[in-house]
Amino acid sequence: KKKNPVVIKFLKDRDNFLLEISRRNQLEKHNKSYVHVLPYLEEYDAGRNEGRDSDSIYKDQVCEGRNKFAVVKKYDLHLFPYAIVLPKGDRNLHEILKHEMPSLSQIKIYASDVCVALKSMHLSGFV
Numbered sequence: 001k002k003k004n005p006v007v008i009k010f011l012k013d014r015d016n017f018l019l020e021i022s023r024r025n026q027l028e029k030h031n032k033s034y035v036h037v038l039p040y041l042e043e044y045d046a047g048r049n050e051g052r053d054s055d056s057i058y059k060d061q062v063c064e065g066r067n068k069f070a071v072v073k074k075y076d077l078h079l080f081p082y083a084i085v086l087p088k089g090d091r092n093l094h095e096i097l098k099h100e101m102p103s104l105s106q107i108k109i110y111a112s113d114v115c116v117a118l119k120s121m122h123l124s125g126f127v
Helices: 014-030 053-063 070-074 093-100 104-123
Strands: 006-011 042-045 082-087
Touching: 006 014, 014 042, 014 082, 042 053, 093 104
Parallel strands: none
Antiparallel strands: 006 082, 042 082
16 A cells, blocks of 8 residues: 655644644535645644543654654654644645746746635635
8 A cells, every 4th residue: 555645734832733623624624625725634632631542642752752763853843742744745836946947937827826825715714
């Protein structure tokens, strides 16, 4: 079975974490065709008291540093008790601009796409 790459968004603030999860759930529930925001795959809350195994593992392995992985030790991840796992795109805007060297007209198209996405999110009341 092929494993799909992911990105992990680490958050410090519980209110921001809960708001983002709530907004993504609303988008998923009310408009599955919303193309500007990816659905999340998993979320972790090291402070949750419901006893979810995944939260306990996250707290133990990442937040409290009981992990052998260098990346966990390199960063102060104990400062980030919340995490959201998202599917990784095949590339991001930074990689496109750096490696593909798009033309000025293509850059304008990308900028327009970003503006359309932001406008749509604002009109929907999500930001």
